[in-house]
Amino acid sequence: MNISFIGAGSMAEAMISGIIEKKIVAGNEITVLNRSNGHRITQLQEKYGIKKLTSLSELEKHTDVIILAVKPKDILTALQSIQSYIQQGQLLVSVAAGISLSFIESQLHNDVPIVRAMPNTSAMIGKSATAIAFNQSVSDAHQKMALKLFSAIGLTKVVEENQLDAVTGLSGSGPAYIYYIAEALEQAANEIGLEEQIAKQLVIQTLIGAAEMLKHSGEAPENLRKAVTSPGGTTEAGIKVLEQHSVKEAFIDCVKAATKQSAVLAQTFEQVSSK
Numbered sequence: 348m349n350i351s352f353i354g355a356g357s358m359a360e361a362m363i364s365g366i367i368e369k370k371i372v373a374g375n376e377i378t379v380l381n382r383s384n385g386h387r388i389t390q391l392q393e394k395y396g397i398k399k400l401t402s403l404s405e406l407e408k409h410t411d412v413i414i415l416a417v418k419p420k421d422i423l424t425a426l427q428s429i430q431s432y433i434q435q436g437q438l439l440v441s442v443a444a445g446i447s448l449s450f451i452e453s454q455l456h457n458d459v460p461i462v463r464a465m466p467n468t469s470a471m472i473g474k475s476a477t478a479i480a481f482n483q484s485v486s487d488a489h490q491k492m493a494l495k496l497f498s499a500i501g502l503t504k505v506v507e508e509n510q511l512d513a514v515t516g517l518s519g520s521g522p523a524y525i526y527y528i529a530e531a532l533e534q535a536a537n538e539i540g541l542e543e544q545i546a547k548q549l550v551i552q553t554l555i556g557a558a559e560m561l562k563h564s565g566e567a568p569e570n571l572r573k574a575v576t577s578p579g580g581t582t583e584a585g586i587k588v589l590e591q592h593s594v595k596e597a598f599i600d601c602v603k604a605a606t607k608q609s610a611v612l613a614q615t616f617e618q619v620s621s622k
């Protein structure tokens with residue numbers, strides 16, 4: 348299988364790294380095109396043994412999967428540049444946040460199989476939580492191929508496209524919410540007099556331990572929380588303060604706001620692009 352990336356930023360590198368590490372394809376079966384920075388390709392060549400896509404016409408003969416990994420603002424130009432080179436049987440994948448399947452279809456000839464994906468930045472270490480949606484032209488074989496590709500960077504779930512705004516609000520942006528908690532815990536550690544380096548390690552391990560417990564124990568988060576909370580003990584005193592500050596409600600509102608913004612951005616983008 349040959350894969351071509353249009354755009355070689357952080358998301359492309361995360362995917363390249365995962366795909367090679369999981370031996371889905373070798374480095375020399377990946378070609379990459381990047382607009383702004385020639386040095387970036389050299390860097391990726393040295394690190395992963397990928398090849399440079401020297402001309403877009405190479406897409407016609409040497410590619411099974413084209414992955415669009417450019418920012419949403421650059422997607423229209425990228426689609427316009429590749430549309431005449433896409434061949435029957437090739438699969439087009441987009442990781443651009445908020446860019447709909449119908450918008451991508453509207454820029455291409457008929458019946459191109461398209462996968463729209465929402466990964467997250469933990470893809471860098473093979474731990475993304477990714478959701479993917481397909482257009483009508485995607486065959487079973489393409490679906491398997493897409494699942495294989497995204498499974499190389501973490502957990503992958505197939506959803507209907509109308510769920511992708513919610514996925515973006517939950518797991519696309521999700522790593523930032525957890526980093527926000529880590530920031531707060533580090534600041535708290537400082538204020539209660541813990542040594543900075545020790546506190547950092549305790550925070551990280553506490554997050555990893557809790558995440559692993561959620562994954563492996565099979566218990567609901569509420570039960571795990573209750574198991575930490577002795578009556579009249581320290582956790583009860585801490586959780587009481589979180590409840591006084593309505594922290595749970597704040598997180599619920601946070602995910603809802605991010606989900607709403609994903610839909611707003613998509614609409615705004617499509618209105619601007621159709622002018």
Ligand SMILES: NC(=O)C1=CN([C@@H]2O[C@H](COP(=O)(O)OP(=O)(O)OC[C@H]3O[C@@H](n4cnc5c(N)ncnc54)[C@H](O)[C@@H]3O)[C@@H](O)[C@H]2O)C=CC1
Pocket residue numbers: 353354355356357358359380381382383384416417418419421424425428442443444465466467468519
């Ligand atoms: N960073 C995140 O948390 C997430 C990002 N995404 C999506 O992934 C996509 C890529 O994001 P990043 O890798 O962070 O962006 P990035 O800015 O690091 O990389 C994009 C690269 O594409 C290049 N480029 C732009 N237009 C091009 C064109 N027409 N032809 C060739 N190269 C072109 C740019 O020069 C740049 O190097 C975005 O659409 C974003 O919405 C999706 C999920 C999470």
Ligand SMILES: O=C(O)[C@@H]1CCC=N1
Pocket residue numbers: 444515519520
């Ligand atoms: O904040 C954003 O718009 C992007 C989409 C998902 C994560 N980051």
